[in-house]
Amino acid sequence: MPTNRTNNPTLPSVDRVLGKLFTKLDSEELLTLCTELTNIKVRHWRKGDIIYRHGDAVYEGVILSSGLIRVFDHQYDHEINLRFLSDASILVPFYGLTTNRPPYTASETAECLSDCQGYSFELDWTASDSQWAEFLKLEISLCHYRSVENRLRTFHSTTATQRYHSFLATMPQRVVQEMPSFHIASYLGISPETLSRIR
Secondary structure, X not given: OOEOOOOOOOOOOHHHHHHHHOOOOOHHHHHHXXXXXXXXXXXXXXXXXXXXXXOOEEOEEEXXXXXXXXXXXXXXXXXXXXXXXXXXXXXXXXXXXXXXXXXXXXXXXXXXXXXXEEEEEEHHHHHOOOHHHHHHHHHHHHHHHHHHHHHHHHHHOOOHHHHHHHHHHHOOHHHHHHOOHHHHHHHHOOOHHHHHHHO
């Protein structure tokens, strides 16, 4: 389970983390956004922690400062990796966020693949009429759209080698360098043995 950590000099402030995500916002706008976010808590997760599972009612979103998270689902008794998140990311049950009101039902599972730290915030706020709530939902949607488009381009490549090169070109460096090979293979839809030969 996540634990609160109140005095952590290595954890950047919320506005600094969000500033890496929303580069078009100036410092005053970032502080306004942070003020609007409700009930922000410092969080720490250990490697192997499950932040939420498929079917869970999810009440909090995560602003990830550092760490690796994989988002996956089960299909035909196999785990299918859907997304990888690393430093300076936001984790929410995206499908629920775009189709329902809080609490959002997760259609996926989010697992920490390393020790992770960051912040949580109440998802109830995203259903408010605040312009910043709308801004955050739009930015999250755009981020997911770009991720899906990159994934589609990867799968339209005709060979496993091209898929892997596309992965290298579009993924954050920490994901490329630290993600276990069998998870990358699952994400690319190839066998671990094929990935090993390509590398």
